[in-house]
Amino acid sequence: MSNSSDILVSTRGLSFSRGSRQIFDDIDIDIKRGSVTAFMGPSGTGKTTLLRLIGGQLRPDSGKVLVDGEEVHALKRAQLYQLRKRMGMLFQNGALLTDMNVYDNVAFPLREHTDLPERLIRDLVLMKLHAVGLRGARKLMPSELSGGMARRVALARAIALDPMMIMYDEPFTGQDPISMGVLVNLIRLLNDALGLTSIIVSHDIAETAAIADDIYLLSGGKVVAHGSADELKQSGSEWAKQFIEGLPDGPVPFHYPAEDYAHDLLNGGAA
């Protein structure tokens, strides 16, 4: 590990389980300031859970999460809320407040957290909306937006308070090629222009690999591979190969664990 102040988010020995299912088992992660870091893995590996652990919405069974030097789960509620003001999060479907229009959605965190006069809020909101190309859509309601537009509005809202980092939960899922391209570019552009640190959780390999500096592959509660996109492609890991090339069978089996096939057919009594 290089100088610790280069690292914005890190986890040490992070374990988390839901019921009897172990989702993370002793995971160590380091996310560099200013980088775009991606977490990829099959569905159900707890990628979204990881974001919720970093944001303090879930509590780990053991281990710790450090964000900007603060241990997230040791913070009191008020301190956690202070920390969250410096974190933006983009939810899978935008999670815009449906009873407000686009403008009010972006203004929402500013109005809640600052006493700025309305004229200044207006300027800030228009700047954020301009950054995502939706200044002209400010009067629309969330129900009138396409999925891609809703995510861009949510992105404008996430950067409203000028956070130090943004977490993206499956930003590319269900997008057409054009809005996918728009989002991919926006994430990289905003990260570099605003000096953010971005964390992306996704299973869209090509798009994510194109903008990520650093990629973690997660499976079975463990980090199975880590490195830049090129490093992962060249690594000898069977698992990374299967995931990146989308092969149906390999270290991640096609079949759900079951008893022997022939035995099951011949001796099966009950279904």
Added chain:
Amino acid sequence: MKSVMDSLQSLGHKGSGFFERLGRASILFYHILAGVPGLFLRYPLMIQQIYSVGVLSLLIIVVSGLFVGMVLGLQGYNTLVDFGAEESLGVVVALSLVRELGPVVTALLFAGRAGSALTAEIGLMKATEQLSAMEMMAIDPIRRVLAPRFLAGFFSMPLLAAIFSAVGVIGGYIVGVGLLGVDDGAYWSQMQAKVDLHEDIYNGVIKSIAFGVIVTWIAVFEGYDAVPTSEGVSRATTRTVVHSSLAVLGTDFILTALMFGEH
């Protein structure tokens, strides 16, 4: 033997589930109350909710109040006229409404109209991650979303019950005096003489405040606690109406026994 054990086990499971929910609801209630003082500085939030919880319930309350009052006028007249006491119709109508029907029927209608809407709204906000998004924006959804709705219910319910009773008295007047020929002056003057401010009106108001707290508490809790799927929200909405109606009727019996039981 096994089936007995199984049913005992499921009974115990249900029992512990009930107390677990009650515990969660109580903690939520505490958090909502903690958020209430801050709301007086942000009254526009509350005004907006009073509009959607209270004002939008007005129509159903007024129409129901009118019909209930008219039925009371008719039934009361038919009974009283046998004893030549139809002049007391005003008292019968007013006392029935102010003591019982006003608060209780209003609360039942309120649970169906406003309670279900609150649960569905909050449950859908949860299902679409809006509440989660607020938390991540460092905004407490209990203070920002739940507390204003709760307070709106708290203020709206007694006002709606008062309107229900007032309209009901007019309904009784229309039928009793207008159609059946009870003396106009007797209707009002007997009512004025026999309806007591403390005994009847205040107790009715206390009831409606209690019902308002119960219904809105159940409604916001069910929404906040809903399983965040479409099925979960629909179940939560149903539970709001069923549980709050039962709770209102049960509480009404207890309050009535305490207020009018023995003198």
